[in-house]
Amino acid sequence: MDCIFCKIANGETNCHKIYEDDKAMAFLDISDDFEGHTLVVPKKHIANFNESSNCQITHLIKVAKQISQHYVDLGYEGTNIVINNGEAAEQSVHHLHIHVIPRRKGDGKLYMPLHSRGTDLQKLAKKLRIK
Ligand code: 5GP
Numbered sequence: 599m600d601c602i603f604c605k606i607a608n609g610e611t612n613c614h615k616i617y618e619d620d621k622a623m624a625f626l627d628i629s630d631d632f633e634g635h636t637l638v639v640p641k642k643h644i645a646n647f648n649e650s651s652n653c654q655i656t657h658l659i660k661v662a663k664q665i666s667q668h669y670v671d672l673g674y675e676g677t678n679i680v681i682n683n684g685e686a687a688e689q690s691v692h693h694l695h696i697h698v699i700p701r702r703k704g705d706g707k708l709y710m711p712l713h714s715r716g717t718d719l720q721k722l723a724k725k726l727r728i729k
């Protein structure tokens with residue numbers, strides 16, 4: 599399969615590695631948008647968040663948390679933890695990954711500000727609620 603994160607995970611393509619264990623790897627995002635922007639990936643190909651097993655996602659979250667804590671220990675002031683799940687949600691690489699983005703106050707904006715769309719939240723919650 600022609601998957602860039604599989605190639606990184608199996609050593610075919612270079613990366614700037616931050617962490618590795620038998621099931622997961624973390625490396626710097628190539629975008630260099632925020633200093634230290636890191637991606638946590640499973641070594642095994644899993645397309646997205648919804649396709650991961652509870653056990654697989656739990657392990658990745660644990661790794662993301664360890665890295666997040668490590669970055670704060672190093673002096674970053676906070677982190678964004680982001681999973682884009684599916685193309686509509688702006689997932690561009692279809693191998694599951696968790697973004698761990700170290701942040702400092704005033705270092706930029708991750709998201710464009712969104713404005714309220716005037717939704718009836720009571721009605722919407724009724725439609726979306728898990729029964
Ligand atoms: P997504 O948009 O799917 O949530 O995030 C994919 C991320 O992978 C992007 O932030 C992008 O910069 C990063 N990326 C894409 N190709 C490569 C690559 O070859 N190496 C690394 N290290 N990151 C990549």
Ligand code: ZN
Nearest residue numbers: 601604643693
């Ligand atoms: Zn893959």
